[in-house]
Amino acid sequence: MTEDVSKREQAKAERRRRIVRAARDLIRETGDTDLSMRTLAQRAEVSLSTPYNLFGSKRAVVLAVLEDERDFAKRFRKLNAGNSIDRIFGAHELAFGYYTSDPDFYRTLWRALLSTSGHDDTGLATPERLAQTRAIWLGLLGNAARDGFLSKDVPIELIVQAMAQISGGALLSWVVGSLSTSALTPTVGIGYALCLNGASNPSGKNLLQSKMSVYQSELSTVGSGAAEYSPETM
Amino acid sequence: MTEDVSKREQAKAERRRRIVRAARDLIRETGDTDLSMRTLAQRAEVSLSTPYNLFGSKRAVVLAVLEDERDFAKRFRKLNAGNSIDRIFGAHELAFGYYTSDPDFYRTLWRALLSTSGHDDTGLATPERLAQTRAIWLGLLGNAARDGFLSKDVPIELIVQAMAQISGGALLSWVVGSLSTSALTPTVGIGYALCLNGASNPSGKNLLQSKMSVYQSELSTVGSGAAEYSPETM
């Protein structure tokens, strides 16, 4: 039996680890250039075929790197700032802190994820992580509703959905280069505040208004001028 | 002199036209498969080098197809429904009507645009179109503010920005397949309504509330179940 700690499975896990580590290091060191499957295999000391056997595609490898780096749920648990509105924006800044604290790395990573995003199975994230993240945000907004900040006539699922799209859209703009790193967090924060404000009671509007002005000043001290607006599509 | 109607420039424009048309037809007919530069050149009856001479990259060709198809500004002028809030959502449905009326075509197109989006110059749209679209939306929201629907303590630019991110994020979800075609327009509509609601006076809230419930019912008669939520990132 030996369950899944068989020597075979163990060696496989070892190789998987080596591959993910090699991919991470290559992105860190050479930013996009030289993240080819051939150099990756060489760096991980496996053959070119092995990553395909163990992951299936380059996309999957890069996605594994991403999952390996961001440990959102774990870090999130250490987050217990003031009221439930504060916690929402704490989570937001935690999430985007990953990107802004290491922009080159994550930009490259997402770019690689987008570039190969095509006809295959995997989306832009693992289904488990998607569900997990969704649950976290539903919980955050649920708390805000419980605490009387949000009115009950707009389902929190819809707010979460809108917020997810804001973050996804901003991330896309950032990855393709039309949104600067320093503008990323405040821009999304403003979007969040707007959405939430559209569904909040007077008690919540005060808190949101202050968030809003904070992000607004962050935004103005920075990018300022033109050419960095980024209404991407229509 | 002969300005730019010289025979040379004329022939160049002809080739450009043939290439764009061939790309469009290929996408229409074979959806993604067989949109290679080699078959494209063959179809347009030019050599493989010519598209690179005239456009620079495959991305640029596909982008030219996109610009050629969507004539947003022109169609938009024919749009003069009721109040300024109605016009906002009219513009929204006009914009996304392109995608939902020919989903396979536009999905392929955007996928090709994303897949090659990388290290080169062009973003996800032409700078002129970006500016044009932005101007349109600024005008729409400006009218809504003038008509007293929007409160003045949140800058219109920020609302436009948030809305642009919602549409971009939803489009991305749709392209990668985590948002269904029928859910696309209502999802974005709800996001818009939420954002606007966060910055609107009581007079506007009524109108927005009705928009909201319309899109909500559209959404519920459709996708329903799980696996189609799509909080893409965090």
Place this chain on the structure above:
DNA sequence: TCAATAATTAGAACGTGTTCTAAATTTATC
């Protein structure tokens, strides 16, 4: 009409992600 100029062309070439085959190596089972 003739030379100069500009563009397209054919074709090879490079590096890429991915797939495949056959051989070699490791692990599991008796």
Place this chain on the structure above:
DNA sequence: GATAAATTTAGAACACGTTCTAATTATTGA
């Protein structure tokens, strides 16, 4: 320890986007 099963391996191969060179064709200007 020998046999069978599972994986990795080396290496070729494919289609792709892109770039380059040399040759050819078409347009311009005198």
